[in-house]
Amino acid sequence: MDELVALCKRRGFIFQSGDIYGGLQGVYDFGPLGVELKNNIKKSWWQAMIYENDNIEGLDSSILTNPLVLRYSGHEDTFSDPMVDCKECKSRFREDQIKDGKCEKCGSSNITDPRPFNLMFKTGVGPIQDENNYAYLRPETAQQIFTNFKNIIDTTSKSIPFGIAQIGKAFRNEITPRNFIFRVREFEQMELEYFVNPGDDEIAHDLWVQKRVDWWKEQGVPMESIELYDVPSDELAHYSKKTIDLMYKFPHGLEELEGIANRTDFDLGSHSKKQSELNIKSSVLENKDSNSKLAVQNDDGNWVVPFVIEPSAGVERGFLAILNEAFNIEDLADGKQRTVLRLKPHLSPVKVAVIPLKKNNEEIVAIALKIVKEIKKLSIGRVIFENTGNIGKSYRKHDEIGTPVCITVDFETIENGSVTIRDRDSMDQSRINSTDLNDHIANKIKL
Numbered sequence: 001m002d003e004l005v006a007l008c009k010r011r012g013f014i015f016q017s018g019d020i021y022g023g024l025q026g027v028y029d030f031g032p033l034g035v036e037l038k039n040n041i042k043k044s045w046w047q048a049m050i051y052e053n054d055n056i057e058g059l060d061s062s063i064l065t066n067p068l069v070l071r072y073s074g075h076e077d078t079f080s081d082p083m084v085d086c087k088e089c090k091s092r093f094r095e096d097q098i099k100d101g102k103c104e105k106c107g108s109s110n111i112t113d114p115r116p117f118n119l120m121f122k123t124g125v126g127p128i129q130d131e132n133n134y135a136y137l138r139p140e141t142a143q144q145i146f147t148n149f150k151n152i153i154d155t156t157s158k159s160i161p162f163g164i165a166q167i168g169k170a171f172r173n174e175i176t177p178r179n180f181i182f183r184v185r186e187f188e189q190m191e192l193e194y195f196v197n198p199g200d201d202e203i204a205h206d207l208w209v210q211k212r213v214d215w216w217k218e219q220g221v222p223m224e225s226i227e228l229y230d231v232p233s234d235e236l237a238h239y240s241k242k243t244i245d246l247m248y249k250f251p252h253g254l255e256e257l258e259g260i261a262n263r264t265d266f267d268l269g270s271h272s273k274k275q276s277e278l279n280i281k282s283s284v285l286e287n288k289d290s291n292s293k294l295a296v297q298n299d300d301g302n303w304v305v306p307f308v309i310e311p312s313a314g315v316e317r318g319f320l321a322i323l324n325e326a327f328n329i330e331d332l333a334d335g336k337q338r339t340v341l342r343l344k345p346h347l348s349p350v351k352v353a354v355i356p357l358k359k360n361n362e363e364i365v366a367i368a369l370k371i372v373k374e375i376k377k378l379s380i381g382r383v384i385f386e387n388t389g390n391i392g393k394s395y396r397k398h399d400e401i402g403t404p405v406c407i408t409v410d411f412e413t414i415e416n417g418s419v420t421i422r423d424r425d426s427m428d429q430s431r432i433n434s435t436d437l438n439d440h441i442a443n444k445i446k447l
């Protein structure tokens with residue numbers, strides 16, 4: 001993990017938030033390369049969900065959440081972790097972080113009994129700050145998908161089975177954020193709520209587990225690095241009938257990368273009006289506040305509350321897993337080493353670097369700039385003009401940040417228009433005509 005963290009800082013992927021004031025625990029900022037990688041992960045997920053499935057719609061709902069949403073969802077009552085205090089050094093921990101009954105900071109066994117600690121952030125809304133004017137920062141993106149269920153059905157005429165997908169920030173006041181960006185207080189989720197007829201839920205669940213494993217593979221996280229964990233009933237979230245967690249071998253250990261839950265009719269049933277008419281199968285709180293019936297009519301004209309299958313992935317955990325898979329330190333023939341990020345090209349923060357052999361040669365620099373302009377027309381993402389005058393150093397840098405293609409412009413380019421193309425993974429170099437560059441790159445990057 002230390003090498004990854006060092007690379008992230010050195011190359012501008014991730015910084016501690018509020019660093020110049022000592023930081024804010026469990027909160028990170030994504031720098032120039034980090035934001036590109038993060039955006040590329042999200043783009044790839046959006047592509048796989050929305051653009052490849054006619055029956056999935058997108059949503060971008062608010063972060064500030066009406067407390068009633070999180071009351072009926074069960075979060076006000078149950079979204080907590082058991083917390084303990086060390087009576088000696090006053091440190092606080094999640095109960096499961098206490099090993100052998102001892103405080104991990106001072107080693108004392110003088111620990112309090114566990115008590116629930118609600119993980120939601122509460123904030124004042126409007127100019128009057130009192131008990132009646134507050135909202136929560138959403139702890140998951142899912143809830144506003146459920147509360148928008150009828151809006152989306154009414155505006156898109158979707159019928160079951162169909163899904164609503166969303167990417168966005170979620171906030172949890174984690175007792176002990178740790179392991180870099182693995183467990184943080186502000187993070188992003190990529191969540192799909194896929195609505196099916198009751199009875200079709202188990203097949204749909206299996207299908208989505210497979211689809212998600214396949215998607216991770218396309219991002220460079222192979223099945224060999226993932227274990228499927230069938231969450232035992234006593235560990236299931238309050239809404240779940242069954243959950244399969246995709247557990248990834250993170251540098252600090254095997255932990256959850258994504259959860260795929262069968263949320264049954266719990267959420268729509270909880271947020272719906274006229275619950276008594278709906279034959280809701282889950283046990284839900286009586287809802288006296290909702291003005292919407294969150295159900296669909298089946299072919300017989302009966303109202304049915306759909307079951308929900310939910311693949312829910314954290315962007316930061318995906319980022320960490322993808323970086324961990326891509327990260328390699330390799331021995332070279334000359335006895336030196338190189339660090340290389342073997343990222344899938346569609347995820348690379350920089351797609352192409354164009355490097356003039358001589359940084360002060362006007363002709364070479366002008367051709368390089370022209371090539372940059374041409375490649376940018378492909379709209380593949382970041383294309384960099386790298387005018388350091390040191391080819392070897394530039395290659396090392398771009399290996400380290402995962403740039404799949406480097407192009408070098410030299411004296412031969414002036415003579416015959418050919419350039420050197422260098423491949424990140426094989427380090428092979430070949431010459432091609434600059435007029436063939438766009439085809440070569442489009443083929444290599446394949447967005």
Ligand code: GAP
Nearest residue numbers: 140142182183184187257258259312313314317
């Ligand atoms: N809507 C379901 C839900 O939120 P979850 O298992 O609590 O389920 C889903 O969270 C995913 O969100 C996790 O698999 C993980 O990738 C990510 N996640 C959850 N808490 C996180 C945290 N504190 N820091 C980073 N990612 C987190």
